[in-house]
Amino acid sequence: MNILILGSGGREHALAWAIRQNPKCDRLFVAPGNAGIENVARCAALDILSRSAVIGFCEENAIDLVVVGPEAPLAAGVADALRGAGILVFGPSAAAAALEASKSFTKEVCDACDAPTAAWARFAEAGPARDYIRAQGAPIVVKADGLAAGKGVTVAMTEAEAIDAIDRIFGGEFGDAGAEVVIEEFMEGEEASFFILCDGTDCLPIGTAQDHKRVGEGDTGPNTGGMGAYSPAPVLTQEIQDQVMARIVRPTIAEMARRGTPFQGVLYAGLMIKDGEARLVEYNVRFGDPECQVLMMRLGAQILDLILACAEGRLAEVDVNWSDDHALTVVLAAKGYPGDYEKGSVIARLDALPEDSAHMVFHAGTARREGQLVATGGRVLAATGRGASLTEAHARAYALVEGIDWPGGFCRRDIGWRAL
Ligand code: ATP
Structure with missing residues (x-):
């Protein structure tokens, strides 16, 4: 089958890398993509917020499945338009994407289904x-x-x-x-992320992760899009996952269906865990970046079968083929990020690094100019390792970091410290 992935970050590189490995995948396009994605897929210049441009591309290239990476096209109704045109799509409708696009909407849904979350009020x-x-x-x-x-x-x-x-x-x-603003009770505890595929009716957990949002070591300094992540998250034990499915995720999915806006896609539940009890911090309606990199590293080629089952409403028929592994990713960012940073600095020696099921450097913000690889964004690379233990995954990820020659970049040296 021919597949189109929308997006251009490390998340989309990881999705493309995993999907490419599945024999069901014939032609793979990523729009707009980046210099790393070019190694596993064809990049297409396309306005991914334009419904007509995306549908036109799908028709021209006989696309059988569209996988939407970021939230903006979802909130803009791109998934609805594709479904309307009879094209299979992985990602929620704009109405269901409100679970991310409106914090008060999510709070109302939680109240309606009694899902534990912080007390709240809304003001205009x-x-x-x-x-x-x-x-x-x-x-x-x-x-x-x-x-x-x-x-x-x-x-x-x-x-x-x-x-x-x-x-x-x-x-x-x-x-x-x-x-409008939402004001919430402050929740204490340890944060973790839980990823669940939902086909409107059924749900299938596909992994847990923890990320590091702050730019500085020891989780200090300004917030970023994420400086690193690891999977699984030790705090999300099987018992807590079961609790979250029973008290938060399944009730949410049932409430969304009851409202006539069933949720299809990946639900990313941001959770706060304290004394063995989880409460919902937020929902996102797509994979996290860089959490997607560690999830794809662990799931590999099977992600396409899972995504297909999700898009076709067959989740009840499939299961995850789990292996007892760990993955860890270290984000390399341009010096200055998340403040002002320079674009265009040259990255060298990436070609000499191993690329296999235990080592991958995913690209987030890169381009090729005059034969050289250059940084084009704030977060630029995600050096990702997989291993039998978190310690091994950590060693592999940082060995990749050591091999990258990029004087214009930096990374945190303590990714995974809490779990290690
Ligand atoms: P992001 O894109 O960073 O996930 P967001 O804009 O979707 O952010 P939230 O996830 O709702 O916002 O909040 C961002 C962060 O603020 C959370 O990851 C958490 O650390 C903290 N936070 C949010 N709500 C609460 C709360 N009620 N109590 C304590 N911390 C909270």
Whole structure:
């Protein structure tokens, strides 16, 4: 079959790398892709937010399945348009993507199905929001309701910080995404991510991970898109996974179906775990980046069979072929990231590194210029190792890092510290 993946990051490189290994995959396209993805698929320049452009490409290239990587095309209704055109697609409708695109929507769904999450309130005006914060006290969490690329959330340790966040959101810092705010109870505990395929009715867990969001070692400094991740997450024991499926995920999927907006795609549950109890922090409606890199490293070629079963509504018929392995990925970013950084610095020696089921350097922001590989983004590479233990996966990932010659980049040296 011919497959099109939408996206251009490390997540999409990992998806393409795993899908390519499945004999069911004939032609594989990634739009728009990057210099690393070119090694496993054909990259296509395409406006992935344009429904007509994506459908036109699928018709021209006899695409049988579209896998949507990032959230923006989902929120823009690209999956709906593809389904409307009779093309098989992995990814939720715009209505179901509201589980990520609107924090208040997710909170309403949790309330309707009794899923454990932080207590919350929603405000459309600053005055009542400030009053609420003063009444609740700090610590407290303030969130712009809509999509703000991870920047719309303030975990405020003081009332002043929380009120400043309210003023920034209603002052227009996040545009329409900040038309409303959600204020939440601060939850303590350890965070972990849980990934579940859903076909509208049935659900299939496909792995757990933990990531490092802060730029600095010891999880300090500003937030980023993610500086590294590992899978599995030791804190998400089988018992807690079962609890999350029973109390949070299955009730959510049933509630979405009841509302007439069934969820199909991968549900990424961000969880807070304390004293053996998990509560929902947030849902995303796509794979995380860099969590996808460690999941694909562990799942390999079977991901295509699982995605196909999901898109065709046959999840009840399939199962994950688990192996007792671990994966860890280290993100290499351009110096200065997540602040200002330079683009165009040259990356060398990547060709000399091993590429196999235990070692992969996924590309997130690269291009080829005059025969050289150059950095084009903030997060640029994800050096990923797989092994029988987390220690082995860690050693393999950092051995890859050592082999990369990129003076313009940096990485954290302590990915996985909590689990190791
Ligand atoms: P991202 O894209 O970074 O996941 P987001 O904009 O979707 O961010 P959330 O995931 O809801 O926002 O929040 C970002 C981070 O803030 C969480 O990963 C968590 O560390 C922290 N956080 C959010 N809500 C709470 C809460 N109620 N209590 C404690 N911490 C929270």
